[in-house]
Each structure stands twice: as structure tokens, then as C-alpha cells.
Amino acid sequence: MGGDAPRHAGFRGPHAGTQMRITLLASGSSGNSLLVHSGSTRVLVDAGISARRLTRAVRAAGAEPRAVSGVLVTHGHSDHVSGLPAFGAHGDIPVYATPGTLDEIGRFMTGGCRAVPVSPGAAFDVGDLSVTAFGVSHDAAEPVGFTVSDGACRVTVATDLGTVGDEVREHLMVADCAVLEFNHDERMLLDGPYPWHLKQRILADTGHLSNGAASREIERMAGGPLSALVLAHLSRRNNTPDLALGAAAEALARAGRDDVSVYVGAPSDAVGPIEVAAARRTADAPLGME
């Protein structure tokens, strides 16, 4: 082997060797933002923390706000968009979202924030990355999740969904890294202090995904290329990191996948960078979705 052999010889595509990484800047009911790094491209998925925290977290993750190529917005709830004006203040920044979400978030689109409508199922490029939105079931105008690909690996972000539909499942099944909602433990939610109407809203098909529902999905995904799993959007009141981790670990054990790396997102501390590796895919396997 020569010394110049690429570090990831199994990768292919125009950016082979530039490992894609993600950093969860914040995750939970109080705010969500995730940074994807690949080569020279930096992309945010959601920007739901305060301006000061967002700027500090992006810098701590090794990027300048001005160097972020775009923000992908899943839906219009404030825990996903409250930091958008902070980006607009730094100059031109494309904000990619469905037309329904763009209507919903008008008041956050200040300064240099520039609306770029996207349609579920239609791939678009942001810098070096290819992105596809997919519809999710949630109580917002036109909510989506996103799959981000560098041509070799895929990260799928699916948070804020009450149930996993076929379209979501298709994306999760081919993800090398899945950022999946583990919102609540059903028992904690039912026994907890929330009023009944709020419990019903969370449990609805347009609400949030429970540890149990997410775990069942993981068992389905275990036959795919999954190498890293991030448990995201945990409720502070109705879940604990230990309960979420326990549910995920049991599901992976049942599926015989103790090789998957598992991370838990946190509301106020960054998690990562997490390297996204195509561990189980051979160099000749088709990429399918690009």
C-alpha cells in the first residue's frame, strides 16, 4: 500500500476521502440545530436556539456563521427556527423549506435570509451535498425530514413525527447515520404532569415519536447500512437519556447489531462531531438514491 492511498478506499464519488460529519448543536423540546460538515460545505438542519447560542455553537463546531452554505428547515415550530434571524444578520443565507413552512416562518426570515422552496422527493444541491426532503406526519403546515448525501454516505434526520410513514421508512432504511426522534417514554408521559389534551397531542399520529415506536423502527433499519444512530428531540419532562438509550440498545441487540454507534442528543450541550461512515457498503454497491 502506498502512502497516498485514500483513507476510505471504499468510498467513491467526487468527494471521496472527505468524511462527512455531523454535530448536534442542540436537541430537545427547547431547541434543535444540527451542523453537517463535508469538505468545504457546512449546512445547518434547523436553527432553533437563540442567536447567541447558535453563533457560539457553530463557531465551537469549527465553522463561521458566514461560511454556512444554507439552512434546511424541517418545519415552522419555534424550537426549529428561532435562531434564523441570527443567520440573516450575517448576510445572504438560503433557507430551504417547503412552501407551507416558508409561509409559516415569515417573521423569522429577516436580514439576509432568502427563501428557497423545496419539494419532498426532489433532490437539490447545497454546496458539495445532495439533499432530499421527505414528508413527515406532524402538527405543522408542511413538515419534512431530510436526507443529506455526500455521494458516499447518507445522513437522515427524522424528528418531530407522530408516526413513521412509508416515505420516512424508505429514507431511514438506506441511512448510514440516522438522527431519529426518541421523544418520550409512553409510561412517563401518561403518568406525568401534562394536561390530558397535551398528552393526546404528543401521542397523536401528528405528534412526537415514543421510545417504543422509534425502537421498532430501528429493528427494521438494522438490515440496512446503519452505522451510527443519534437519539434526538428527547423530552425533558417525559423521557430520560437512560430510558431512550435502553430502548435503542435493546432493539439493536434484538436485531444482532451491536456494531452500531449510538449517541444521545442533549438540550444545551453539543454532541459530536460524529463521523458518518459507510461501514457496511462495499465499493461496488449501488447508491440507489442519488
Ligand SMILES: [Zn+2]
Ligand atoms: Zn420540535
Ligand SMILES: [Zn+2]
Ligand atoms: Zn415540531
